Amino acid sequence: MLVRIFLWVSIIGLLLACESETIQPSSTRLGLSYFPVEVGNFREYAIRDISYNLLNEPDTQRYFIREVVTGSFPGQGNEAIYRLERFSRFSTTQEWQLDSVWTARLNAQRAVVVENNTPFIKLVFPFVNDLEWDGNALNAKPTDRYELQSTSETLLEEIESPLDTLLDQSITVVQSNLSSLVNDSIFSETYVDEIGLFYKKSVDLAYCAEEDCLGQFIIDFGRDYRQTLIAYGKID
Numbered sequence: 001m002l003v004r005i006f007l008w009v010s011i012i013g014l015l016l017a018c019e020s021e022t023i024q025p026s027s028t029r030l031g032l033s034y035f036p037v038e039v040g041n042f043r044e045y046a047i048r049d050i051s052y053n054l055l056n057e058p059d060t061q062r063y064f065i066r067e068v069v070t071g072s073f074p075g076q077g078n079e080a081i082y083r084l085e086r087f088s089r090f091s092t093t094q095e096w097q098l099d100s101v102w103t104a105r106l107n108a109q110r111a112v113v114v115e116n117n118t119p120f121i122k123l124v125f126p127f128v129n130d131l132e133w134d135g136n137a138l139n140a141k142p143t144d145r146y147e148l149q150s151t152s153e154t155l156l157e158e159i160e161s162p163l164d165t166l167l168d169q170s171i172t173v174v175q176s177n178l179s180s181l182v183n184d185s186i187f188s189e190t191y192v193d194e195i196g197l198f199y200k201k202s203v204d205l206a207y208c209a210e211e212d213c214l215g216q217f218i219i220d221f222g223r224d225y226r227q228t229l230i231a232y233g234k235i236d
Contacts, residue, residue, distance in 0.1 A: 031127035169193040200227035
């Protein structure tokens, strides 16, 4: 009898030990913490937007964007949808003016942002090396393959922000990376753990293709847009 009791106690002890070592799912390991959407979160960005055309000198605009998670409401399947109010101003002495309202939603599989009524799948979980997905799977646009990568040293060197030390915990979603003698189509978004979008790069340029200028990368037309995080926090 004592032997049986001892065996049962030993078995129960082993089961409890195994249970205590169970690894619970982590939002950091999954990647969800790279897309925080708590109500009150805000991020501020410096924007540099250059437009090119054949008739005029390049037009450079510099301004600021402030994005605030102002609330949430239940969506399909009771999934929380977060309201993103976006404000803009041209200098730090001006008051913020409401620019647009986007929405975002997050679950264990993906993060979606609806920009001007168009949904884009920004991230897919869990994170794995060279993860790929169609960023346009929820809209009517053509298939657009996104790829999750470690942030390259080249990209890190071009990002100029007072918060650049945070980029040690960053990943980059490459949305397009096509370059040739006649055009560049380079689109990417860089995210930082527990902060969210840190840097957005959208370069779509066409170069002179005439015989006397081919390969000189003289811009005929296009756009070079950079969005860089300069402040973040939470509103009480």
